[in-house]
Amino acid sequence: MPRYFFDTDNHTHDGDNEGTDLADDDEARVQAIIFAGDYLRDHPGIVSAGNRFSVSVRDARDTILLTVVVTVEDPREPGE
Template sequence: MPRYFFHVTDGYSSRDTEGTELSDIYAAQDQAIRTSGEILRDMGAKFWDGTDWKLEVADEHGQILFTLHFSAEEHPALTDRPLTPGAL
């Protein structure tokens, strides 16, 4: 089975040195979505600090196969008033 590596850059780089064996590229894409969701959940409010981040998936030869990009941007409608839980 092929091995895929999930590298995260979010102000600093976190290289996946172990990789994950998955059946094919489609399984790697599914895993990338799950991994990104876990990272977003764990980031909490830090996600809103304006730092762009990405998850790159590479094959066993180090070739980048695809990249997921994430960023958040507050717009004036939100920055002009205090946020209250559940307001969105």
């Protein structure tokens, strides 16, 4: 089974050094979305207007396969 690494970024990069064995890239994509949702549920204050939270998935060769990005846009803020 291939190993995938889930790195988070919210002003600070937090690299996954352990990784997770998953069946394939499709399962890694699903797990990245679930992980992002779970993390935001537990830490809802980390994303505010103009900021972003991301989860990048990389393979064992350190190739980034996809990135899940969550942003908040406040239409009341000027310049947005």
